[in-house]
Amino acid sequence: MKLRVLLSLAMLGAGMVGGAQQQALPRGVTIWPKGMPPEGIKQKDNYGSHILSVSHREKSGVVELHEAKDDVMIVQSGEATLIVGGRGIGMHPSAPGEQQGTSIEGGVSQRVSTGDVIHIPSNTPHQFLLDPGKRITYTLVKIVDR
Secondary structure, three states: OHHHHHHHHHHHHOOEEOOEEOOOOOOOOOOOHHHOOOOOOOOEEEOOOEEEEEEEEOOOOOEEEEOOEEEEEEEEEEEEEEEEOOEEEOOEEEEOOEEEEOEEEOOEEEEEEOOOEEEEOOOOOEEEEOOOOOOEEEEEEEEEOO
């Protein structure tokens, strides 16, 4: 019995499960265990047609507008008010094809929380507002318009 346990532990330590060696993932396949990048929250994976990252906020964000990228967000934890649409106030270029501002006029407010999936098309102002002491973590997929 001890020999069987030791052999099983040795196989696990060598990357073997059930007697077969664990295979490397095919090129281009990414798995983030439990929704977190292996290299931590600062990791961004750029695949050309889309960018994959995790964002965590503990305070309200600025207004963002992406001229050539759609955003898809999957809320992992927390809650916030999302304001979308309308007109961004105080908008200025923050990077090529990206703008930021101070507030949104005429936008729609929607409460979002764990499990919600959000799609924001390019050229749509959006902003997360957080109540004091609240936070939100979400997986973000930026889809590059072609």
